[in-house]
Amino acid sequence: MxxxxxxxxxxxxxxxxxxxxxxxxxxxxxxxxxxxxxxxxxxxxxxxxxxxxxxxxxxxxxxxxxxxxxxxxxxxxxxxxxxxxxxxxxxxxxxxxxxxxxxxxxxxxxxxxxxxxxxxxxxxxxxxxxxxxxxxxxxxxxxxxxEKYYIDITELFHEVTFQTELGQLMDLITAPEDKVDLSKFSLKKHSFIVTFKTAYYSFYLPVALAMYVAGITDEKDLKQARDVLIPLGEYFQIQDDYLDCFGTPEQIGKIGTDIQDNKCSWVINKALELASAEQRKTLDENYGKKDSVAEAKCKKIFNDLKIEQLYHEYEESIAKDLKAKISQVDESRGFKADVLTAFLNKVYKRSK
Structure with missing residues (x-):
């Protein structure tokens, strides 16, 4: 059934x-x-x-x-x-x-x-x-x-499309697959890329559209949605980056390729923040190479730096922050905290 x-x-x-x-x-x-x-x-x-x-x-x-x-x-x-x-x-x-x-x-x-x-x-x-x-x-x-909200949803699609394209541009010029330069990477750039490339259209857009149809259009409510959904979208992508490196193919349904593809992922950016000069040299020489031996050298450094443990600490911290924000949601104009809880529940501790 x-x-x-x-x-x-x-x-x-x-x-x-x-x-x-x-x-x-x-x-x-x-x-x-x-x-x-x-x-x-x-x-x-x-x-x-x-x-x-x-x-x-x-x-x-x-x-x-x-x-x-x-x-x-x-x-x-x-x-x-x-x-x-x-x-x-x-x-x-x-x-x-x-x-x-x-x-x-x-x-x-x-x-x-x-x-x-x-x-x-x-x-x-x-x-x-x-x-x-x-x-x-x-x-x-x-x-x-x-519909009275026709221009609002049309402009929303235009704006979110442009935001996503900005994220894509930043990704393409920061991490071209054929030219590895880890000096271009940073956690700040990663945050910009994932916020603009993923969070707006995947998390905020679906909720904002439903809000317009339901007649909940006050800017304060759209902001309440945005304030949770944008960091949640960033968390979702960081989780994706983590799973690509540390998840098994059986678990995530694919073989992770971020290291070989020179992806500007949270994992490499966190490692760059913590690496010693020697570890940095190894990452510079091996990251983004289509070579499983080079990939294994990068993974060893990620393990030595305890990136997996740092991810779990980040996950607990962001989930706590988001739950606190959701608990403060003002429902007086018709918006509902349950909308945000439903999204958080789909993401928190997902394994694929």
């Missing part, structure tokens, strides 16, 4: 084919030939629904909490409205990933070839990425144009 999580995921997935149909109808209105419409539909279906869908589902979950309902109690029309916003975030994610995979020269994504690696796609993927982003604004216009 399907779990509640699977049923919720299925209901969310059922909305997507209607959106593909609607977007394709807009191409038809421009007299686009069938081969172009088929290409767009293929790109939408290949790149958008294949992941965990956490960001999109979070819009629905958050809206339900703010409405004092369970997800199952949301009527179909009400459900579809928030699910469409969820799919707009998944389209944003798809746009980022198609472009990111080309920049990183990645081979696979979500267990299948990256879109640009699909036969006959190649560099057409650049235009396909633009069209995935454009789909967001087509859907916002057709479903939300008459």
């Amino acid at each position: 399907a779990s509640e999580k699977e049923i919720r995921r299925e209901r969310f997935l059922n909305v997507f084919p209607k959106l593909v149909e609607e977007l394709n109808a807009s191409l038809l209105a421009y007299d686009m030939p069938k081969e172009a419409r088929d290409w767009y539909a293929h790109s939408l279906n290949y790149n958008t629904p294949g992941g965990k869908l956490n960001r999109g589902l979070s819009v629905v979950d958050t809206y339900a909490i703010l409405s004092n309902k369970t997800v199952e109690q949301l009527g179909q029309e009400e459900y579809e409205k928030v699910a469409i916003l969820g799919w707009c975030i998944e389209l944003l994610q798809a746009y980022f990933l198609v472009a990111d995979d080309m920049m990183d020269k990645s081979i696979t994504r979500r267990g299948q070839p990256c879109w640009y690696k699909v036969p006959e796609v190649g560099e057409i993927a650049i235009n396909d990425a633009f069209m995935l982003e454009a789909a967001i604004y087509k859907l916002l216009k057709s479903h939300f144009r008459n």
Whole structure:
């Protein structure tokens, strides 16, 4: 029997084919030939629904909490409205990933070839990425144009997209895969990269969208959400960095590659902060090399510096801080601390 999580995921997935149909109808209105419409539909279906869908589902979950309902109690029309916003975030994610995979020269994504690696796609993927982003604004216009918060959510998507691109730029110029320079790394840069590249669109955006639909739009409430969700997003990425280095493939479902890929991760930045001159020299000579022996030398230093223990201390400290912030949330205008607790519970001590 399907779990509640699977049923919720299925209901969310059922909305997507209607959106593909609607977007394709807009191409038809421009007299686009069938081969172009088929290409767009293929790109939408290949790149958008294949992941965990956490960001999109979070819009629905958050809206339900703010409405004092369970997800199952949301009527179909009400459900579809928030699910469409969820799919707009998944389209944003798809746009980022198609472009990111080309920049990183990645081979696979979500267990299948990256879109640009699909036969006959190649560099057409650049235009396909633009069209995935454009789909967001087509859907916002057709479903939300008459809502008083239409301009707010449109501007929110533009702002968060720009913030994510700033994070990506900082990442690309700090840690190019083919040119290792650890002097460019720092915990401050790492914090900027992960806050802008991950926290805004993965944590703040889903909640802010649900808040607008629920009519909770006071800047004080948006700030209450931001003040917890941005550091929580940073914690999530630090956790990811930790798991990439110290998690087993069985546990995290992949082989960690951050060391060989010259990633500006929390682990290396923490090590650089603590390393002796001799350890620093070893890291300079071995980090970012496509070589398992070099990787093992880096890992030995991480172990000698007790990075794993320092991560667990950080995790307890940030969780304590976030719980304290959540306990101070002012619910007088309709915002609910439960929204933030639900996010923290998904992240705290996760192991994959």
